[in-house]
Amino acid sequence: xxxxxPVKRVIDxxxxxxxxxxxxxxxxxxxxxxxxxxxxxxxxxxxxxxxAGVASEIIAVSIGDKAxxxxxxxxxxxxxxxxxxxxxxxxxxxxxxxKLLKAVVQAEQPQLVIMGKQSIDSDNNQTGxxxxxxxxxxxxxxxxxxxxxxxxxxxxREIDGGLQTLELDLPAVITTDLRLNEPRYASLPNxxxxxxxxxxxxxxxxxxxxxxxKVTLVAVNPPAERQAGIKVASVSELVDKLKNEAKVx
Amino acid sequence: xxxxxxxxxxxQSLKGxxxxxxxxxxxxxxxxxxxxxxxxxQAVADAASAVAGVSKVLLADNAAYEHQxxxxxxxxxxxxxxxxxxxxxxxxxxxxxxxxxxxxxxDVAQLSDVIRVDSExxxxxxxxxxxxxxxxxxxxxxxxxxxxxxxxxxxxAEGGSAVIEAVTAVHDAGISTFIGEEMAKSDRPELTAASxxxxxxxxxxxxxxxxxxxxxxxKLGAAVGASRAAVDAGFVPNDMQVGQTGKIVAxxxxxxxxxxxxxxxxxxxxxxxxxxxxxxxxEAPIFSVADYGLVADLFDAVPELDGKL
Numbered sequence: 381x382x383x384x385x386p387v388k389r390v391i392d393x394x395x396x397x398x399x400x401x402x403x404x405x406x407x408x409x410x411x412x413x414x415x416x417x418x419x420x421x422x423x424x425x426x427x428x429x430x431x432a433g434v435a436s437e438i439i440a441v442s443i444g445d446k447a448x449x450x451x452x453x454x455x456x457x458x459x460x461x462x463x464x465x466x467x468x469x470x471x472x473x474x475x476x477x478x479k480l481l482k483a484v485v486q487a488e489q490p491q492l493v494i495m496g497k498q499s500i501d502s503d504n505n506q507t508g509x510x511x512x513x514x515x516x517x518x519x520x521x522x523x524x525x526x527x528x529x530x531x532x533x534x535x536x537r538e539i540d541g542g543l544q545t546l547e548l549d550l551p552a553v554i555t556t557d558l559r560l561n562e563p564r565y566a567s568l569p570n571x572x573x574x575x576x577x578x579x580x581x582x583x584x585x586x587x588x589x590x591x592x593x594k595v596t597l598v599a600v601n602p603p604a605e606r607q608a609g610i611k612v613a614s615v616s617e618l619v620d621k622l623k624n625e626a627k628v629x
Numbered sequence: 630x631x632x633x634x635x636x637x638x639x640x641q642s643l644k645g646x647x648x649x650x651x652x653x654x655x656x657x658x659x660x661x662x663x664x665x666x667x668x669x670x671q672a673v674a675d676a677a678s679a680v681a682g683v684s685k686v687l688l689a690d691n692a693a694y695e696h697q698x699x700x701x702x703x704x705x706x707x708x709x710x711x712x713x714x715x716x717x718x719x720x721x722x723x724x725x726x727x728x729x730x731x732x733x734x735x736d737v738a739q740l741s742d743v744i745r746v747d748s749e750x751x752x753x754x755x756x757x758x759x760x761x762x763x764x765x766x767x768x769x770x771x772x773x774x775x776x777x778x779x780x781x782x783x784x785x786a787e788g789g790s791a792v793i794e795a796v797t798a799v800h801d802a803g804i805s806t807f808i809g810e811e812m813a814k815s816d817r818p819e820l821t822a823a824s825x826x827x828x829x830x831x832x833x834x835x836x837x838x839x840x841x842x843x844x845x846x847x848k849l850g851a852a853v854g855a856s857r858a859a860v861d862a863g864f865v866p867n868d869m870q871v872g873q874t875g876k877i878v879a880x881x882x883x884x885x886x887x888x889x890x891x892x893x894x895x896x897x898x899x900x901x902x903x904x905x906x907x908x909x910x911x912e913a914p915i916f917s918v919a920d921y922g923l924v925a926d927l928f929d930a931v932p933e934l935d936g937k938l
Contacts, residue, residue, distance in 0.1 A: 393873055396892045397757045406761050417874045474729065475738050500873055503756055504741045509699065509729035518700050518805040521726045524868075534808065538868065539722045541819050542812035546698070549804045558867045558874060594738040598751060598764040606899065609920040611911075615933040618905065618923050626903045626920065628825070628882040629849060629938060 381491035383426045383435045387419040387455050389448040390501045399602045415451045418496025420563040421556040426494050427459035434528045437461050456574035457566035463579040476591040478510035483587035497555040508555035518548035524559040630659040635718040640667045643676040646719035648783035650776045656746040660684045666702050668695035674793050681785040689796040696807035699727045704800035707734035720775035737769035744780030758873035758896035779879040823852035825882045831858035832887020845935045856888045872897035887927045890915025
């Protein structure tokens with residue numbers, strides 16, 4: 381089967397974001413960018429399914445300006461077979477992203493779409509579910525285990541308070557949670573090989589999708605600063621403060 | 630203008646997260662209705678009708694909704710949603726699973742994890758793992774929203790007397806099946822719902838030493854968490870991870886033990902009411918966010934703390 385893996389270029393998770401002084405947005409100039417950590421888990425799962433003989437081809441797709449080709453190349457170095465960049469100037473909202481991905485799914489006809497449960501920049505946790513809805517495909521969000529059996533897939537999901545197992549008809553959309561796997565690192569020879577793998581560039585117009593944004597950003601502010609705390613000298617003092625001052629135990 | 634809230638429940642009891650969503654809806658203003666979709670869930674509808682501020686409860690009781698599969702429930706909510714200005718659910722795993730599907734069916738954007746209501750169309754939500762707060766305005770006719778529980782107080786569970794109306798629409802997409810469920814049997818509370826959390830980092834040294842924290846957690850009725858460093862080192866499984874790529878928590882008391890306080894970790898816990906740090910390195914960044922810091926070897930301090938509580 382064919383697997384489609386959408387990946388997103390986001391700020392590296394180690395970088396502390398700064399809010400611009402005019403509060404218009406966060407400042408992303410000259411910060412390190414990387415593949416969204418949940419997308420890495422999605423790529424890894426697709427590669428494992430290929431290694432297990434379940435998948436025959438993995439397509440990595442990313443939406444954004446030319447720089448996101450870097451993340452597609454990373455996915456190719458990790459084991460994806462070919463890439464598609466959907467060229468947009470800025471990051472579209474989740475609904476537009478889902479509509480763009482829907483067009484790619486209809487063209488490529490993958491049996492599975494595996495993607496991250498959320499990106500660590502917008503923290504929306506929406507695109508996978510929206511894609512599934514637009515395609516009328518079943519969805520398994522927050523996956524911690526994926527087993528393909530014939531024309532169905534069994535997915536164990538992380539839910540509040542435990543785990544839930546669902547069986548979905550294929551084709552389906554799966555979004556990854558942390559526990560699904562540990563992504564591998566790309567080796568130098570594979571990074572070199574990835575440079576020669578095919579990478580197509582498409583525009584929203586090619587896909588017949590109009591990218592809009594129905595949510596406007598009014599302001600971005602830093603979160604409230606915490607008041608400076610105190611250092612206590614002993615465990616007894618700590619217990620006393622927690623009991624009598626903070627009253628939390 | 631009326632607001633529809635999707636109840637969080639397990640077919641037997643109404644979950645507390647629903648009450649926080651009711652408060653958010655009250656702040657937006659308008660009639661507040663609650664949809665209870667499930668099977669054999671009359672008791673949930675009764676509980677929902679008693680919630681203060683709710684004027685109507687819609688009860689969709691059908692086998693197709695038993696496990697609240699997103700494929701089925703989203704069709705129901707999208708059908709009902711066209712009569713409402715706002716459709717709201719708590720930002721629990723159930724709400725996060727369902728609502729984007731509803732939004733896409735209604736062809737509207739969704740606002741996730743809202744923590745503040747500014748007006749009927751303008752809301753605040755954390756982005757970049759809580760390192761920035763975005764104020765966003767929705768231009769859509771129907772606002773689909775999930776509410777972060779820690780952003781709103783719970784509405785009173787008693788005092789209301791809403792009418793209960795049966796919804797007969799049955800939607801069964803027939804493309805997904807519930808196989809089973811394995812709920813954690815631990816006596817300890819679930820990490821994202823706990824009012825006290827004790828977390829360990831690389832300083833714990835190994836997985837066995839987490840027993841020290843478990844003992845302390847049992848005494849406090851707390852959940853046990855971990856930093857990514859502790860997970861990456863293999864001390865504990867990664868579902869215990871608190872932080873940007875793990876769970877975001879905001880308990881009343883967060884005790885960080887042997888955690889340096891890297892920004893990715895702080896992103897997951899800095900909205901906790903009271904933060905305690907125990908670390909032998911007095912330069913550790915965790916002390917910059919801790920209300921109470923103790924510079925000490927955790928292997929001495931934790932057993933002593935355990936003994937004194």
